Amino acid sequence: xxxxxxxxxxxxxxxxxxxxxxxxxxxxxxxxxxxxxxxxxxxxxxxxxxxxxxxxxxxxxxxxxxxxxxxxxxxxxxxxxxxxxxxxxxxxxxxxxxxxxxxxxxxxxxxxxxxxxxxxxxxxxxxxxxxxxxxxxxxxxxxxxxxxxxxxxxxxxxxxxxxxxxxxxxxxxxxxxxxxx
Numbered sequence: 001x002x003x004x005x006x007x008x009x010x011x012x013x014x015x016x017x018x019x020x021x022x023x024x025x026x027x028x029x030x031x032x033x034x035x036x037x038x039x040x041x042x043x044x045x046x047x048x049x050x051x052x053x054x055x056x057x058x059x060x061x062x063x064x065x066x067x068x069x070x071x072x073x074x075x076x077x078x079x080x081x082x083x084x085x086x087x088x089x090x091x092x093x094x095x096x097x098x099x100x101x102x103x104x105x106x107x108x109x110x111x112x113x114x115x116x117x118x119x120x121x122x123x124x125x126x127x128x129x130x131x132x133x134x135x136x137x138x139x140x141x142x143x144x145x146x147x148x149x150x151x152x153x154x155x156x157x158x159x160x161x162x163x164x165x166x167x168x169x170x171x172x173x174x175x176x177x178x179x180x181x
Contacts, residue, residue, distance in 0.1 A: 031066030033092055041091040041106050042070065044081035053089075054081055057106070060090075068092075117161070125160035125171045127153045136160055137171040148176035 024032070043055035054077060060068040068090055072079050082088060093105050114124075125136045132139060132151045143154050153173045160171030 031062075033094060034060075034068050035062045035066055036094065037092045039092075040068065041109070042078060042088065043091070044078050044088045045085040047081050047084045054078070055106075055109070120163075122161050122163050122168065125162060125167075127160070127171050127173055128156050129153065132173065132175045136162075136167060137173045139175045140172045141174045142177045143174050144177055146178060150176060150178050152176045 038061070039057060039059055041055055042058040042060075043053040046052045046054040048054075056078070058070055058072075058078075060070050063069050070078075078088075091105050091109070127133070127137050130153055131149075132153055137153065137160060140157055148154055152175065153171075154176045155174040156171055157174065158172040159169075161168040
């Protein structure tokens with residue numbers, strides 16, 4: 001339990017002749033955060049993969065009561081998901097000028113999702129720096145490189161995944177070529 005003498009704001013606190021300023025409620029803090037931000041990570045429940053989130057970074061505005069308002073096309077995936085299942089979430093964080101807090105929150109969500117997949121036995125395919133293997137990777141481009149041997153994976157554009165011995169999705173990769181042929 002918290003005592004009324006413990007304050008959450010910085011500073012020495014009021015003197016005897018100053019009135020005590022009440023702490024804002026959690027809902028007031030949330031509305032202020034929504035009002036100050038203009039970008040958030042909207043997640044809806046996927047229609048294509050039921051039970052899994054579909055998230056993207058979306059701009060929003062706040063209405064006069066501090067609620068977020070989105071302008072989304074009727075054709076957008078979020079709209080289709082919301083028509084099927086109205087539950088959704090919005091991640092908004094106070095950030096510095098370059099948006100690092102939002103990116104950090106999205107990366108933390110991604111790490112949690114990857115940990116969930118790993119717990120189910122799903123593993124990322126490790127292909128970077130190795131010879132190209134068409135059984136686990138799809139070459140989507142080449143890069144002229146004098147540092148790497150021909151047919152070595154120099155970059156991964158999209159991770160691939162396996163579940164046990166089964167390939168769920170091939171990695172999409174860039175492969176080294178020492179000369180333009």
